[in-house]
Amino acid sequence: MNKLQGPLWITVVLLLTSSVALLVRAGDLGADDDDDPGPSGPDGLRAGATLYQDLPAPVIPREIRAMPRPKRSYPEQPPVIPHSIRDYQIDINFNTCMTCHSRTQSPRTGSIAASVTHYYNRAGQPLGAVSPRRYFCLQCHVSQHEIDRAVESTFRDMEQLIIEEASQRRGRN
Numbered sequence: 001m002n003k004l005q006g007p008l009w010i011t012v013v014l015l016l017t018s019s020v021a022l023l024v025r026a027g028d029l030g031a032d033d034d035d036d037p038g039p040s041g042p043d044g045l046r047a048g049a050t051l052y053q054d055l056p057a058p059v060i061p062r063e064i065r066a067m068p069r070p071k072r073s074y075p076e077q078p079p080v081i082p083h084s085i086r087d088y089q090i091d092i093n094f095n096t097c098m099t100c101h102s103r104t105q106s107p108r109t110g111s112i113a114a115s116v117t118h119y120y121n122r123a124g125q126p127l128g129a130v131s132p133r134r135y136f137c138l139q140c141h142v143s144q145h146e147i148d149r150a151v152e153s154t155f156r157d158m159e160q161l162i163i164e165e166a167s168q169r170r171g172r173n
Ligand code: HEC
Pocket: 067, 068, 069, 070, 078, 079, 080, 081, 082, 083, 085, 088, 096, 097, 098, 099, 100, 101, 109, 110, 111, 112, 137, 138, 141
């Protein structure tokens, strides 16, 4: 065992120095490539950029202040928000949405009360106040903005699918 210690030390020292040398070399390479911006990200809602670019953030589109009550595209869709929500606070102490949408406040404010599903916890137990998992309304409900579609949508309402299927069936009989 003792005899091996000498060569072992030399190997360790050699390995260490060579890895340090490699690291220094990698640093050099990085410095040489400063002019190369690297691959650019794909264009999405905002233009794609390289890691070195700092493109300006897109302008926040204008919020639609009021619109007719939205049509839901399928059962269980969280309805979109038909009014402005600017400066509405939702934090640990206060939930502005619930000042109008709670069961007790909705008649006074003319809003639709958040449905009973918002009061069940995940064990299926009904609670007196809105459930923590439905507390952050904007997780599911989105406000509407004056903005062009990012991509064209071919979505068809399921009612339309049912009507189409029924008329096809009638055609076959
Ligand atoms: C000042 C009272 C008020 C506040 C605060 C408020 N709302 Fe509303 N909300 C309304 C009223 C009134 C309507 C009904 C509008 C209508 O009938 O056209 C409505 C409609 C909605 C709807 C559509 C419901 C449906 O079935 O079509 C959603 C979703 C909604 N609000 C979510 C929110 C969220 C989320 C917040 C908080 C970020 C919020 N609201 C804050 C008054 C309020």
